[in-house]
Amino acid sequence: MISILAEGYISRRQPASPTAIAAGPRCVVTAAGEIICSFVVQSALGVNDFATMLARSPDGGVTWDEARPVWPEREGRESIFCSISRGNSDDLFLTGMRWTVDAAGESFWSDATQGMKPNQLIWSRSRGHAATWSEPRAIPLDGPGSVEAPGTLCCTRAGRWLVCYSPYNTFDPTITVDRGRVMVALSDDEGRTWRHRDMLRFAEPNSGGAEAWVIELADGRLLGAAWHIDLAGKVDYPNVYAISRDGGDTWMPTTSTGIIGQSNALAALPDGRALFIYNQRKYGEAGVYLAIARPDAPAFGVESNQIIWRAARAVLGDTSPDHADWTSFAFGEPAITNLPDGSWLVVFWCVQPDGQGVRFVKISPV
Numbered sequence: 001m002i003s004i005l006a007e008g009y010i011s012r013r014q015p016a017s018p019t020a021i022a023a024g025p026r027c028v029v030t031a032a033g034e035i036i037c038s039f040v041v042q043s044a045l046g047v048n049d050f051a052t053m054l055a056r057s058p059d060g061g062v063t064w065d066e067a068r069p070v071w072p073e074r075e076g077r078e079s080i081f082c083s084i085s086r087g088n089s090d091d092l093f094l095t096g097m098r099w100t101v102d103a104a105g106e107s108f109w110s111d112a113t114q115g116m117k118p119n120q121l122i123w124s125r126s127r128g129h130a131a132t133w134s135e136p137r138a139i140p141l142d143g144p145g146s147v148e149a150p151g152t153l154c155c156t157r158a159g160r161w162l163v164c165y166s167p168y169n170t171f172d173p174t175i176t177v178d179r180g181r182v183m184v185a186l187s188d189d190e191g192r193t194w195r196h197r198d199m200l201r202f203a204e205p206n207s208g209g210a211e212a213w214v215i216e217l218a219d220g221r222l223l224g225a226a227w228h229i230d231l232a233g234k235v236d237y238p239n240v241y242a243i244s245r246d247g248g249d250t251w252m253p254t255t256s257t258g259i260i261g262q263s264n265a266l267a268a269l270p271d272g273r274a275l276f277i278y279n280q281r282k283y284g285e286a287g288v289y290l291a292i293a294r295p296d297a298p299a300f301g302v303e304s305n306q307i308i309w310r311a312a313r314a315v316l317g318d319t320s321p322d323h324a325d326w327t328s329f330a331f332g333e334p335a336i337t338n339l340p341d342g343s344w345l346v347v348f349w350c351v352q353p354d355g356q357g358v359r360f361v362k363i364s365p366v
Contacts, residue, residue, distance in 0.1 A: 002290070002308060005343055005362040010037050010055050010064045012357040021045055022053075024150050025347040025358045026083040026265075027061075027337040031090045035061050035337075036130050037347060038070075038084035038094065039358050045327040048099050048108035048117060050081040054130055061345045061362050070094065070133055077101050079108065080136070082124070083335075085152035088159065092126045095153040095163050098136060109327075114231070115169025115177075116146035123153060123163065123191055139163060139185050142196035145177035146170050150333060151213040151265070157220070161187040162248050164199050164212045164224060179208035182226050186248050199224040200242050200254045206231045209240075210323075211263040211333070214248075218272045222248050223295055225276065227262055233324050239264050239278065241300055257300040259291060262323075265335040267344075273303070277336040277346060280307075281321035281329065286314035288334045288348055288361070309361050312352050331359075 011022055025039040035057040040050045055067035071080060082096035099108055099119045108117045121139040126132060141147060149165035156162070164184040169177050182200035187193060200209055209226035217223055222244040228237035238256040245252075261278030268274055269292075276291040288309040294301035311331050314321050319328035331350035339345055343364040350359050 001366050002306070002363045003366045004308075005364055006062050007309075007361040008359070009355060010347065010358040010360050011039065011053070011067050012355045021349075021351070021356065022358045023349045024081060024083060024333050025349060026085070026152055026335045027345055027347055028084050028086040028092060029337065029339060030086070030092070030129060032129070033340060034058055034129070035339075035345065036084060036092070037064070037358065038082060039067070039349070040081045043105075046107050046109050048079045048101055048106050049075070049104075050079040050099075051075055052080050052082040052094065052096070054084070055358075060339060060341065060343075061360060076104070080122070081150070082122070083150060083152045084130075085154070087155040088157065090127070092130050093153045093155070094124045094126075094133060094136075095149065096122060097147055097149055098122045110171045113169045113171055113173050115171060116148070118170050119146050121147045121149055121163065121165055121185070137191060139191075139194055141165075141167070142183055142185075143167060143178055144170075144175050148210055150211055154214045154216060154222070156216045156222070156247060158247065159188070160247050161191060162214050162222070164214045166209045166212055166226065179231060182209040182212045182224070184214060184224065184248055197248060197251065199248070199251055200226055200240060202228065202240075202254065204230070204235075204237065207237065211265075213264065213266045215266045215268050215274070217268050217274060217295075218270055221245055223266060223268075223274055224251070225257065225264055225266055227264060229323050233322055236260055236282065241295060243295060243297060252297050255298055255300070257293070258302060259300075259305065261289065263333045267336045267338055269338070275336050275344065277334045279332050279334055279348065281311075281314040286311040288331070288346065290336070290346070290363075308346060308363055309348075309359075311350070312354070316351060
């Protein structure tokens with residue numbers, strides 16, 4: 001069971017407002033105890049004009065200052081979708097995707113190929129309090145394709161960096177992309193060089209992954225998870241996970257979590273368990289759910305699973321909650337952060353009757 005301590009909007013727009021749509025919120029707690037939330041805004045879903053924003057809370061996530069863009073000088077020529085994380089020291093990281101912008105209002109998505117405009121996987125670091133950031137640097141990919149990487153950089157206690165991503169088709173139908181896996185890029189020299197491993201591999205034909213995450217558990221094992229998508233849109237697969245006992249060099253077989261959700265994210269608990277946050281638009285009550293699990297092989301070890309936020313609507317208009325209609329989703333991309341007082345901060349984007357933007361729910365286990 002959980003109790004709700006506070007909830008509201010980090011960044012809010014009125015429903016009739018033509019201003020930017022927000023997506024992809026993630027939070028970290030700095031060494032000074034400040035909470036920083038990253039998210040992106042774009043003029044409309046599908047438009048290639050992402051701008052990464054940062055908002056700050058000095059009081060444990062109850063109130064937030066006005067969000068500011070990280071790279072305002074790049075807007076109009078680069079579209080950047082990044083997520084924030086913290087390293088072993090005070091270092092903060094932004095990792096995600098970067099596209100060039102060739103024409104105002106262009107789309108980064110192709111319905112014909114179910115693919116994205118070619119892009120890069122990138123990272124940037126701040127050695128202060130997120131006031132300044134290093135020049136975004138590209139992470140090489142393993143094989144052709146565009147990249148989908150809304151998760152965060154995982155810095156292990158041993159100092160290894162891991163960034164997971166899902167290969168996607170491009171606009172070019174002649175390019176063959178291996179969609180049946182989720183990759184993880186590993187660096188042991190702070191991003192100077194990278195190598196790749198399959199983190200998740202899907203046995204089901206014509207399926208792929210999205211919204212992938214990787215974290216280090218309290219005992220040093222790595223846990224990766226993703227939304228498992230049937231690319232033909234006929235089957236709803238449960239979300240999947242895999243475990244690595246050697247820092248990401250090898251991974252145990254990809255296994256079902258037993259939970260049929262969509263976008264998901266992870267956080268580690270000090271006792272070895274994991275928080276698995278996900279959204280549900282299709283089965284049961286629409287909203288954001290939180291599962292607590294003790295993952296191992298061959299079972300995810302779900303100990304509890306409950307809704308923590310109820311959506312007034314799952315989708316916009318007369319559309320379906322299936323992946324093919326992703327531009328009509330009315331909420332999604334939840335993430336969860338452990339706070340110093342033992343509570344948890346959940347963030348997600350939504351377009352609901354009472355407003356739209358980045359919403360938060362601060363909860364406590366009881």
